[in-house]
Amino acid sequence: MHISEGVLSAPVLVAGALLTVGGTALGLKKMDYDDIPEVAVLSSAFFIASLIHVPIGPSSVHLIINGLVGLLLGWMAFPSILVALALQALLFQFGGFTTLGVNTFNMAAPAIIVYYLLNLPVRKGNHLLTVISGFAAGALGVGVGALLVALTLVSTGESFFNVAKLTVVVHLPVMVVEGIITAFCVTFLKRVKPEMLEVRR
């Protein structure tokens, strides 16, 4: 779901960049000294997750783990994802530097949504609720991301319904896989280190 260079028009690119700058500033402000290693580890994880492809379904797509990043980092997901995407653009030529803002927003905004909706049930719920919320977090991160990408591509003249159908259908297997991964991660973290799930507001 990395939008390449030269696809989007300037206003969309600028809007995406501005939103990302705002989100990143907010994330950096909330980031405390003790959070930095966690942000860095999740940034590395996000950086690598894009290389793990899910060979199920009509097209080969990759893991994103923005749901997990959002659940653990909240607003700090913005700087974390920005760094990972910048390095992916630099080293793998995934996406591009002009589209960095749009791509970061498309992946980090779902992370924030996931954080606000599901961080509390994951932390406070019983085992079953934690598993379900974890799964929902993983699936929602990818699903909302796919919708945002479709919405961005509407500006290129494609019809939202067609693009959205394609991006969501293609990412259905990823949603399932990420749901499972995220559910596994949060149950593990909750048992071993529940403080990691707490995010400073």
Next chain:
Amino acid sequence: MKNDTCKSQILLVLSCMFFLICAFCIVREADAHKVNIFAYAEEGTVHSESYFVDGSACKNSRIEVFDEKAGTRFLEGKTDEDGKFSFKIPKATSLKLVLHASMGHQNEYTLGEDEVIEAMGDKRNQKQNKEPAKSSSQPAKISVKTQRENLAGNVVASVGRSMSESEMEDVVEIVIDRKLKPVMGILVRLKENSEKPSLTEIIGGIGYIVGLMGLIMYLKSRRSTRNER
């Protein structure tokens, strides 16, 4: 304090997990979020191949062909099941091929003017070679029949007399084409592989993140010690 060590241990375990995952998955596999296009010109035709970063073909993807200098669009077409798309050279100029794959994936390849002209030049040379042959044959009043015989008995003729330059060129071209075909395939595959992320780049990227983390932590710790003073 105990909390801190526990946290760092978990971070260590997490990072080890991801390293393991990458060791297992990345080397063989990649994914489909970058597209590549590669093209070459040959005998008046441009052949292009499009593929995702994992090497799988871009099927039914739209390709537009532009004049690189003027920016005008010549034609557009769709790739076949193998991600291939060929078209006749529309004009002797550098051509820009833009590949539009689904979901915002796009890439382009520019075919240099020299290469295009050379590929077209083959055709022109052939025509030029044929025309003098005709014009010279008419004043000499050599019958069409003997001409045909000459062409048909190419081998005999070449044994009998030295080959003409144009015949030589044709033969050499055919042989070279045959020899170069596998080499072209290897080149395309090499290019495909070079576009894949290498382990060096992956580990380098993680290194960058760790370095950035250290830098930010250093800056923050300096600021906090200054505040304490």
